[in-house]
Amino acid sequence: MELQHIKDNVYYLRGVINIGVVVGEEKQAILIDSGLGDRSGRRILHALEAAGLRPVAVLNTHCHGDHSGGNAYLVEQAGVKVYAPLYDAVVLRQPVWSTLCLFAGADPINELAIPRFAMRPSPVDVIVAEGELTVAGVTIEAVALPGHTGTHTGYIVSGVFFLGDALCSEQELENAGIPYGYSVTMRLNTLQKLCNYNCDYYLLAHGDLRRDVGDLIEMNRRRVEETLAFIVDYLSRQPAEASDVMAAVCEHFGLQLRKVQGFFLLHPTIYSHLSHLHNRGEIAFKIEGNRLLWYA
Numbered sequence: 001m002e003l004q005h006i007k008d009n010v011y012y013l014r015g016v017i018n019i020g021v022v023v024g025e026e027k028q029a030i031l032i033d034s035g036l037g038d039r040s041g042r043r044i045l046h047a048l049e050a051a052g053l054r055p056v057a058v059l060n061t062h063c064h065g066d067h068s069g070g071n072a073y074l075v076e077q078a079g080v081k082v083y084a085p086l087y088d089a090v091v092l093r094q095p096v097w098s099t100l101c102l103f104a105g106a107d108p109i110n111e112l113a114i115p116r117f118a119m120r121p122s123p124v125d126v127i128v129a130e131g132e133l134t135v136a137g138v139t140i141e142a143v144a145l146p147g148h149t150g151t152h153t154g155y156i157v158s159g160v161f162f163l164g165d166a167l168c169s170e171q172e173l174e175n176a177g178i179p180y181g182y183s184v185t186m187r188l189n190t191l192q193k194l195c196n197y198n199c200d201y202y203l204l205a206h207g208d209l210r211r212d213v214g215d216l217i218e219m220n221r222r223r224v225e226e227t228l229a230f231i232v233d234y235l236s237r238q239p240a241e242a243s244d245v246m247a248a249v250c251e252h253f254g255l256q257l258r259k260v261q262g263f264f265l266l267h268p269t270i271y272s273h274l275s276h277l278h279n280r281g282e283i284a285f286k287i288e289g290n291r292l293l294w295y296a
């Protein structure tokens, strides 16, 4: 991992998940996200040491283990302060909320206890709300970008927008078909909101550095609309349970679920589409034969 310069005092560590690095006064470093597990934490510390920087804070975009899994190591080894949005802070402090949410609120199966879902607990020192915050003498704008999680947040520093998982790259859309999401309603509003920004650079957490994300926003929006239209069409032909909708959506996007972890990520994602359509009055449900059937 080597520091890549973006602009002014803003850098990033390029990887499977990109970590933002903002240099503040007296060689203090502010991190945006912390990667997956202790290994990421260790690699981040090495990279900062090599650059003569001392980490003082991690600003998390959201609570997923591949973005916040390095927190615990960085807190223990470097004493960083953790900043996180409200709902995400709950999961950071008590990661069991992540796996039990995936498992329909029940005591989860052991297979879900993978680092991506069940990271080591992290303290949260500051709950981030939309607006400006100052860390190590640097002014950072926190931007609420909910949808991927309930309080997913992006950060803008010196015209560089760290987007976290608010936008999927073309590759992610290709691989995932329908990317994980807590709320389709929030996601569509967030995509609309992103159109209002005119930053110099945008960094996707899983992707590359870009000067412009207009086309990508549109591609993300179209994917959501395509999925919603497919579900409405499917449910107009027959009432179906959520699991049937999920299987039909997988077939539509050519997805083959092979791992139980993938199944339990897709499950709430399908429900987020169903609740969006239901709350807008496009589909309804009935309970019949002890099954909950959705219909259009």
Ligand SMILES: [Zn+2]
Pocket: 062, 064, 067, 148, 165
């Ligand atoms: Zn995520």
